[in-house]
Amino acid sequence: MTEPICDLDLARMRHDRIAKLNAALDAAGVDVLVLCGQQNVSFATGARAPAADHMRASWWRAVAVLERGAPWPHLYTDFPEGAPPEIPDEYLHRAIEVETPAGADELLRGLGAGVVAIDDAPFPLWQALRSRSVVDAGVVTGPAKVTKTPDELECIRRAQSINETAMHVVRPLAKPGRLPRELSGAFLRAVTELVATAKTFDPVFQVMPRSVAEGPYSITSEPVFPIPVVDEELRPDDVLWVDTGINLHGYASDFGATWIIGHEPNGLQREQFAMWRTVVDRTLARVNAGATAADLVEAARLDDGRLPWLSYFYLAHGVGTDSAEMPFVGTDLGAEFDASLVLQPGMVLVFEPVIWVDGDAGHRSEEIVAVTTDGYVRLSSPVTLDDGGAR
Amino acid sequence: MSRLAACLSLMAHGDVDVLFLGREANARTVSDAGRLWLAGTRAFSPGCVVVRHPAAVHVLSNTDAVLPHGFPVEHLYGVTWNPERLVNALAAIEGVSEAHRVGVDGMSPMASALVARVAPSAEIIDAGPMFAELWGIPDREKVAGVERASVVARDGLDAMVGALRPGVRPRDLRGVCAAQFAFLGATTPAFDAVAAPFGDSSSTWLPPERELVADEQVVLRAGVLREGWEASLARTYVVGSPSVAQPPPAGWDDLVADCTPGATAGALRARGAVVHGAGRGVEPWPDDLELVADLMLALELRDATSLRQDILRITNGPAQVVTT
Numbered sequence: 156m157t158e159p160i161c162d163l164d165l166a167r168m169r170h171d172r173i174a175k176l177n178a179a180l181d182a183a184g185v186d187v188l189v190l191c192g193q194q195n196v197s198f199a200t201g202a203r204a205p206a207a208d209h210m211r212a213s214w215w216r217a218v219a220v221l222e223r224g225a226p227w228p229h230l231y232t233d234f235p236e237g238a239p240p241e242i243p244d245e246y247l248h249r250a251i252e253v254e255t256p257a258g259a260d261e262l263l264r265g266l267g268a269g270v271v272a273i274d275d276a277p278f279p280l281w282q283a284l285r286s287r288s289v290v291d292a293g294v295v296t297g298p299a300k301v302t303k304t305p306d307e308l309e310c311i312r313r314a315q316s317i318n319e320t321a322m323h324v325v326r327p328l329a330k331p332g333r334l335p336r337e338l339s340g341a342f343l344r345a346v347t348e349l350v351a352t353a354k355t356f357d358p359v360f361q362v363m364p365r366s367v368a369e370g371p372y373s374i375t376s377e378p379v380f381p382i383p384v385v386d387e388e389l390r391p392d393d394v395l396w397v398d399t400g401i402n403l404h405g406y407a408s409d410f411g412a413t414w415i416i417g418h419e420p421n422g423l424q425r426e427q428f429a430m431w432r433t434v435v436d437r438t439l440a441r442v443n444a445g446a447t448a449a450d451l452v453e454a455a456r457l458d459d460g461r462l463p464w465l466s467y468f469y470l471a472h473g474v475g476t477d478s479a480e481m482p483f484v485g486t487d488l489g490a491e492f493d494a495s496l497v498l499q500p501g502m503v504l505v506f507e508p509v510i511w512v513d514g515d516a517g518h519r520s521e522e523i524v525a526v527t528t529d530g531y532v533r534l535s536s537p538v539t540l541d542d543g544g545a546r
Numbered sequence: 547m548s549r550l551a552a553c554l555s556l557m558a559h560g561d562v563d564v565l566f567l568g569r570e571a572n573a574r575t576v577s578d579a580g581r582l583w584l585a586g587t588r589a590f591s592p593g594c595v596v597v598r599h600p601a602a603v604h605v606l607s608n609t610d611a612v613l614p615h616g617f618p619v620e621h622l623y624g625v626t627w628n629p630e631r632l633v634n635a636l637a638a639i640e641g642v643s644e645a646h647r648v649g650v651d652g653m654s655p656m657a658s659a660l661v662a663r664v665a666p667s668a669e670i671i672d673a674g675p676m677f678a679e680l681w682g683i684p685d686r687e688k689v690a691g692v693e694r695a696s697v698v699a700r701d702g703l704d705a706m707v708g709a710l711r712p713g714v715r716p717r718d719l720r721g722v723c724a725a726q727f728a729f730l731g732a733t734t735p736a737f738d739a740v741a742a743p744f745g746d747s748s749s750t751w752l753p754p755e756r757e758l759v760a761d762e763q764v765v766l767r768a769g770v771l772r773e774g775w776e777a778s779l780a781r782t783y784v785v786g787s788p789s790v791a792q793p794p795p796a797g798w799d800d801l802v803a804d805c806t807p808g809a810t811a812g813a814l815r816a817r818g819a820v821v822h823g824a825g826r827g828v829e830p831w832p833d834d835l836e837l838v839a840d841l842m843l844a845l846e847l848r849d850a851t852s853l854r855q856d857i858l859r860i861t862n863g864p865a866q867v868v869t870t
Contacts (some may be wrong), residue, residue: 191587192587192588192589192643193586193587194586194587203752204586205737205738205740205752206583206585206586206735207585207586207735208570208583208734208736208737208738208771208776208827208828209570209571209586209740210571210572210829210830211736211737212585212586213587213652214589214828214830216587233749233751234749234753234754235748236748236749237752254674254830273654274589274654275587275588275589275590275654276652276654278651278672278673279672281653281658282672287653291654292654292655293656319863325805335732336728336733337729338726339726339728340725340727340728340729341728342722343721343725343728345721345726346722347718347720347721348721348722351753352717354585354738355585356582356583356584357733357734359582370573370611371609371610371611372610372611373608373609374607374608374609374619374622374623374624375608379608379609379611382582382609382612383581383582383583383733384733386731402585461653467608467624467626468625469627471591486627487628487631488628521738
């Protein structure tokens, strides 16, 4: 269990986020922020939209436009009932179909003068913006999103708590003879019984091979993860890597664990978990404002010099309105990038090292903290090992 | 002709050398990839590349386990967080760096700089019109796939109807639908299932948190992606014990009857219908798309008392409603 960060106040959170975006607009010298990415629209306005497949979400997308210094972004949406209650009427509009040239022109006509920042453009909108000075919205959304307010942290903590509770419902079902998709169904049902939430990604219940050579084919010669559920029954001794997430008030959770099917973890599996725990604990000991991502990478390094995570992912990533966002620690952006990334209070870190012993599979779990001035606070329960694996 | 072959043919016709595709439905269309499903939009980035010469599709994936059997592993490029590595991976694809016309299905300032480095002499054009043409070509695999998905979508909606009674929360119905989908083998939705009050002021897409009450009129929507094929349907009910299905909106039967070869998407929209194709996801048909046999049409209509949405298979005779 985790302790509340604050008394959650959603209106205050939305107000604070607009202030952060305005500060970032000032700092970047951007006059108009156009947001077409749904997670960014959610961040800027608090608006809800249905969770949907990529193309559907694109064509029925809400758009937010924030002019520097304005008290609210303009919100253009097909789902007015998802708008926050306090948005002034003059900022709430019917949707503009920016996927079409006519809609793109309509949006463009309403934009104020100056430099435009945009996150993701349907091609007709991109064409329409050719007459304008355009920069990537990351220069605005990056600084605004990378550190979280207490309300934002509390959203993540609550989302994670619900996610953990739902996984406690699912775990007794992870037995020989069951299908991974049954676990998915049980998870999705358990989550909706706990909270009104939107789906963020397909739940992962992946049986790992004992060795990379057993397959599936891996482009990096490392374990492949994550893969969508396969329609094969779980068997005794299976090592199941699980990864699930939910969305609460626009914020993602991220639950990762390793479950052992049909028996208690054996000695090797306990050793793998102990090594995972040691890596995370050593790294957590280095977490505080002012430390760099490179410090965390070095703290996590194994005694033999190896870095214990999948090279195509990371030691840690942030979570917020996106399930993986800045800060990234230990990615293939390289050592220079890690050395330049300085931890600040309010950053969120999801640690997901992997202890892989080829021939004996491995351990992967996830643990989430928020950086404070002198250390961290937990946003997920600490991972422990019991008779079914990690929890 | 396969979807990839049809795509390559359209590329030849439009003198397009390379496609950079970021939208998952488009990637599924040309590669049949079954990568992990993520909800919502994401910023454009080339997750799938189609090259005309030598004809090939390349997919961002660390494994061939999410691709059809026999997909050449040398046509995979790996997950990376490093733009330099992505540039190098894309530029290494044979036929990309010398391309003179590149189609994309989205763009961002960051991606624009990346594409300019990968294909420095290329004119960048919208792949949208080409996909619109592709969606107008009948595809027997699509018919079969959408029909199989329709069975699951229908069962999901039926499960919701079975649980629709006074006092139930819309989110409980969403869970019932998701569990039924998973029971039938599909863990990926086309959208989160919906039970929403039917009224003028709401979209009927976002359920309220409160309990539903007796005699309330609600719209139920269920949509699934089964093996990467989409199907969806919606019905209107009056909540009760049992809940009672409402007749379709006025003009529904006539509208369905007119979904025959030669009708255009625009003509159906002019009668108040919401119209798109169903395939590897939503196919946003243009107004001038003309119906031909074996297209799969998602048709929605509402009036003052009822909303209905179904998937129709266009035939040379009357359209078949496949979500009943």
